[in-house]
Amino acid sequence: MGKFDPYEIDLRGMNADTCDYAFLLDHQFFAEIDGPEVRKGKVQVELNVRKTSHAFELNFLLDGVVWVPCDRCLDDVELPLSSTDKLTVKLGSDYAEEGDNLIVIPEEEGVINVAWYMYEFIALTIPMKHVHAPGECNEEMSSKLNKYLRMTPEEDQETGEGEDKEDSEEGADKAIDPRWSELRKILDNN
């Protein structure tokens, strides 16, 4: 049995007009799905599948928390989430995503695996910027990180005069900088 088999929904074999599923997406789920945005979480999902005359409507109700690294100090920040999402699935000849959450799956298979879709719904709820509430950061780590970022070559050019301005906002924007992920690797190995 594959890791994600429990998330397979047999649409073609559906006998009733409507069917309910429940999933608990835990740390193991996030570790196995191996997505970039979320590595830890505990999310309850209720899925209702409804068969209409020409398609299947999958309504997801997600509720729980995820933990993502703080942009400022890299410690985990807890983010509550609650969201409703919908997929419409049609049977056709080949697999296709047709935008606006409309998916075509091959009729001879008649099955859709919703694991990655649920992961994406969760990832979409994560704000671009995620930091601890004021005063709750790991101060030791965030000052180390600020120092590191200030020592990088581009930063050096700016710090001729008037240096030492504390700017944690700037630090947060560096989260997407490739140097940042290198640094994260170094820190993780300690």
Ligand SMILES: [Zn+2]
């Ligand atoms: Zn923090």
